[in-house]
Amino acid sequence: MQDDLTGTINGAKDAQDLIELATAEDSVGDLLRRGLDWLTRVVRFDLATVFLLKEGRLVSVAARGPLANAKVRQHSLKLSEFPSLRHALETRRAKAFTEEDHAHGDGDPFDGVLDLPPGHSCMVVPLCAGERCYGVLSLDRAECETYPQPVVDLVEVYGQMLATALQSAEQRVTFERLHRQDHEHAKLLEAQLGGDSEGILETSRSPVMRDLARRARQVAETDTPVLITGETGTGKERLSRAIHRWSSRADQPFVTLNCAAIPAGLLESELFGHVKGAFTGATKDRAGRFQMAHGGTLLLDEVGELPFDLQAKLLRALQEKTFEPVGSDKTVRADVRILAATHVDLQQAIAQKRFREDLYYRLSVFPLRLPPLRERREDLPQLCDFLLEEQSRRTGRRGMRVTPAGLARLETYEWPGNLRELANALERATILTRGNELGPEAFDMPTRGAVAATPSVEPVASVAPAAGEPKLAPVLTLAAVQREHILRVLTLTRGRVYGEGGAAALLGLKPSTLQSRMKKLGIARLEQFVVDEA
Ligand SMILES: Nc1ncnc2c1ncn2[C@@H]1O[C@H](COP(=O)(O)OP(=O)(O)OP(=O)(O)O)[C@@H](O)[C@H]1O
Known part of the structure; x- marks a missing residue:
């Protein structure tokens, strides 16, 4: 198709370029520039102008052709004063103007800006997609001739494509803004709840902790994997x-994966993602934690629980920084700094053939061992202040403090559950105390001697027997009874939580519920129950 008003139309190639234009992830500016480039190939004009609708006005945002000048680029029109433009938007149809239209219709949109002859070639194309009309495209030529209908139809399709591309560019901007807002919001919440604070590390009174914090800050600056061990x-x-937070990745995502909390069969997909149809229930592509952490840090918590076959895949991902999502043969690259944490003795797990030695050496380039609370008792006063302050942000109970006698009481306890147990003890004590002072009577843990005698139970109080009556057993807290019972069942199942005959099934709980209860009660996962089956 070629005449005075059409350029050279190169069939499939032009259609393909147009589709590419509509699906490209360009910014709006690039999109308009490339869009007008495309148009020059298929239709002749001296001026193509894109006007976008803003508060009842059509504002020129891009212009192309020999007549495009600064005035055209700054031009804007009141839509209500141009019925022909309004009509094009209402009917969503492109229209070529004839000499007659010019004689009886509204004024020329470029009156006062350009000196175009009466009856010049002119076409208006609505830019509409879905529910939205974004504006119009106008084509003008200094010659007096009407654009033929096939050209109008072609440019109308172009207008629809351009509007669709504008729509997706707009959606992308909105999505990115929402994503940013979510990220900011999450950070704010974390800050409000105190989760963005490092807690008592560098300010610790324990030389061991201070040294650990110093080394942690040094390694933070690098991309070296860190293995954090501790009860x-x-x-x-x-x-x-x-x-x-101390690393240069601080503004990028921090993603965690608790390897103990996710059933083994789902872990690979959680780590590396999957593609649609990879397994029953995979209804769409889903990114894994590696992809989510791109540019940032991924914490593999309870890494000792990672199934053996998956450990090889993780090793490859660490060495080559590439992996394949489940069900895909496409290799994905992710730049992720790995931190791993475990409370199990990985050396022992290696000896029991439950953990790969090569992965261990990869993860443990820089090991950091967190001392248990009983080895840093000198931190108890600071930790209590810190945890009470953090708790007050959640509960609103401000100004709580532990009295010196209360502290002396806390120092006599062994703290098998460490800082989490301390946080829980403080929260319980706060709930049970009317005033602001937590004295020894506010705490329900046994003294050091009692712990040594019954390590897994925590009596609240001994009920004094009346004279002549046999001595009564100590009254246990509900948590202590639960803890003891769960430990018994875990021993029976040799540490197995999942599946038929697992502890969760025996206790009538969902495995995830049992896991979280174990975590709360400070029950370490399972190696002490596992009998080496080799
Ligand atoms: N340095 C610290 N200063 C103050 N409080 C802390 C500190 N570290 C941890 N806590 C508090 O102790 C509790 C347990 O912390 P965290 O979850 O980091 O321990 P964990 O070792 O990862 O536990 P788990 O082994 O169960 O995964 C949380 O309430 C946390 O706020």
Whole structure:
């Protein structure tokens, strides 16, 4: 198709370019520039102008052709004064103007801006997609001739494509803004709840802790993997967050994956993502934690629980920084700094063939061992202040403090659940106390001697027997009874939580519920129950 008003139309190639234009992830400016480039190939004009609708006005945002000048680029029109433009938007149809239209219609949109002859070639194309009309495209030529209908139809399709591309560019901007807002919001919440604070690390009174914090800050500056070990509740996750915040990746995502909390069959997809149809229930592509952490830090919590076959895949992802989502043969690259945490003795797990030695050496380039609370008792006063302050942000109970006698009481306890147990003890004491002072009577843990005798139970109080009556057993807290019972069942199942005959099934709980209860009660996961089956 070629005449005075059409350019050279190169069939499939032009259609393909147009589709590419509509699906490209360009910014709005680039999109308009490329869109007008495309148009020059298929239709002749001296001026193509894109006007976008803003508060009842059509504002020129891009212009192309020999007549495009600064005045055209700054031009704007009141839509209500141009019925022909309004009509094009209402009917969503492109229209070529004839000499007659010019004689009886509204004024020329470029009156006062350009000196175009009466009856010049002119076409108006609405830019509408879905529910929205974004504006109009106008084509003008200094010659007096009407654009033929096939050209109008073609440019109308172009207008629809351009509007669709504008729509997706707009959606992308909105999505990115919402994503940013979510990120900001999450950070704010974290800050409000105190989760963005490193807690008592560098300010610790314990020389061991201070040294650990110093080394953590040094390694934070690098991309070296760090293996954080320590008993349950010693603050491994909080230390990981501190390392992330101290690193140059601080503004990028911090993503965690608790390898013990996710059923083994789903872990690979959680780590590396999956593609639609990879397995029953995979109804769409889903990014894994590696992709989510791109540019940032990924904490593999309870890494000792990672199934053996998945450990090889993780090793490859660490070495090559690439992996394949489940069900895909496409290799994905992610730039992720890895932190791993565990409370199990990985050396022992290696000896029992439950953990790969090569992965261990990869993860443990820089090991950090968090001491248990009983080895840093000198931090108790600071920790109590810190945890009470943090708790007050959640509960509103401000100004709580532990009296010196209360502290002396806390110092006599062994703290098997470490900082988490301390936080829980303080919260319980706050609930049970009317005033602001937590004295020894506010705390329900046994003294050091009692702990040694019955390590897994926590009596609240001994009920004094009346004279002549046999001695009564100590009254246990509900938590202590639960703890003891769960430990018994875990021993029976040799540490197995999941599946038929697992502890969760025996206790009538969902495995995830049992896991979280175990975590709360400070029950370390499972190696002490596992009998080496080799
Ligand atoms: N350095 C710290 N200063 C003050 N409080 C801390 C510190 N580290 C941890 N905590 C508190 O102790 C509790 C347990 O912390 P965290 O979850 O980081 O421990 P963890 O070792 O990762 O536990 P788990 O082994 O169960 O995964 C949380 O309430 C946390 O706020």
